[in-house]
Amino acid sequence: MISGLREQQILQCALETVQDNGFSALPVDPRTIAARAGIGLRSWEPDKAGISGFLMRHGDSFGIGYSTAIKNEGFINFTIAHELGHYFLDGHVDALLQNGSTIHYSQSGFVSNDVHEREADCFASELLMPAPFFKAALRQSGSGFAAIERLASLARTSIVATAIKFAKLAEDPLAVILSSGNQVEWCFLSPELKKCRGVNFLEKKSFIPSGSVSDKFIRDGKSVLAGDKLEGFSSLQTWFEKAPDVEFKEDVVGLGHYGKTLTVLFTEEALNDEDEIEEDEDSDSDLPSNRWRKRDQFRDD
Amino acid sequence: MRERRGWSQAELAQKSRLQPTAISHFETGGRSPSFDNLRRLADALNVSTDYLIGRSNEPTMAGPQTDELFRDYHKLSADDLEAMRMMKEALLKKTTENPK
Numbered sequence: 221m222i223s224g225l226r227e228q229q230i231l232q233c234a235l236e237t238v239q240d241n242g243f244s245a246l247p248v249d250p251r252t253i254a255a256r257a258g259i260g261l262r263s264w265e266p267d268k269a270g271i272s273g274f275l276m277r278h279g280d281s282f283g284i285g286y287s288t289a290i291k292n293e294g295f296i297n298f299t300i301a302h303e304l305g306h307y308f309l310d311g312h313v314d315a316l317l318q319n320g321s322t323i324h325y326s327q328s329g330f331v332s333n334d335v336h337e338r339e340a341d342c343f344a345s346e347l348l349m350p351a352p353f354f355k356a357a358l359r360q361s362g363s364g365f366a367a368i369e370r371l372a373s374l375a376r377t378s379i380v381a382t383a384i385k386f387a388k389l390a391e392d393p394l395a396v397i398l399s400s401g402n403q404v405e406w407c408f409l410s411p412e413l414k415k416c417r418g419v420n421f422l423e424k425k426s427f428i429p430s431g432s433v434s435d436k437f438i439r440d441g442k443s444v445l446a447g448d449k450l451e452g453f454s455s456l457q458t459w460f461e462k463a464p465d466v467e468f469k470e471d472v473v474g475l476g477h478y479g480k481t482l483t484v485l486f487t488e489e490a491l492n493d494e495d496e497i498e499e500d501e502d503s504d505s506d507l508p509s510n511r512w513r514k515r516d517q518f519r520d521d
Numbered sequence: 522m523r524e525r526r527g528w529s530q531a532e533l534a535q536k537s538r539l540q541p542t543a544i545s546h547f548e549t550g551g552r553s554p555s556f557d558n559l560r561r562l563a564d565a566l567n568v569s570t571d572y573l574i575g576r577s578n579e580p581t582m583a584g585p586q587t588d589e590l591f592r593d594y595h596k597l598s599a600d601d602l603e604a605m606r607m608m609k610e611a612l613l614k615k616t617t618e619n620p621k
Contacts, residue, residue, distance in 0.1 A: 257557065260615070262608050266600035274605060278612035280563060280570050281619075282556065285608050287601070310555045313574065 234346035237308055246353045247376045250300040263288050273299040275306045294378030298344050305343030349375050349385045365471035365484045384408050394486040402428045402438050418462030429458050433470040434483045444474035444481050522566050536565035
């Protein structure tokens, strides 16, 4: 886990790097940043997918290599930004040297157990989608999956990386959920939804609830592989058992050959209805007195 | 090395475009420099990064070493190794052309 303080340091380092390189709006081009730092870039096209990228130092010269096995601009940008994270973040020099060898390596996938890989991912996300720039664009991007698509196109980032940022910075109650088959891989909640009574992070490997739009979509396996989309409505209670029975829009999209499904649950309506708070307090004495209590009193990231 | 140059922390900070507090943290071990910080310090002090990280006893570039940081090590293929070999050659050429 990255501590809250460390995360703030990483976000600050990424934002300063962006600003030092003269960017003031999306998109942020990691190639420009590498060039200005004197870091050479080289791509290669392997016969099959192997490593996605590497940072190499030889004396005082640095280079970043990136694979073009996955032909996705957002994925490649993230790879370059990730390697820049190893270059710009403090502590990563030590990580390289403490192995006693010249190689520092990590496992693949979104959630890495290696803290330095997670830090580089955190840096990459902020470098490509700095919060001030992303928030400004977010307010003009509409809602749901269509907004994520617009923002990904603007920032030149992948749909998944953009969806995570979207959830973290959205001002509306919103959840993004990535599933594989009928099981959750991860879930991110917007700050507004985290405040909602009965809403918790969905646990990894928990099942997609029956009756949800996502459940209907996933049952037709072809839709996932074909990259189809489905829109509908679900009660928040369908997804979060102890949450209020409030109708949310549910956008579902198949991520093609990845075999994964992205769900966006959202509403543009305010949730802090005073009448409902009264009603809830009367109806269930076990529940907190403030329906939309502040999450940071009770939960940790 | 800074003291050998007769520079204060503030002077080194100015020459390396870093905060004076960062220089202080690096010297006391309170914070580790990034590769970017190391490079700026090496340029300002006119020594190699290898010397600053203790991999060389000589301030100049006697025999630069190569480090690699990458994801998905377990997936390393022949194509990947070839890409890394080519990058190493390119960096070696750059270092040779711009010795410190």
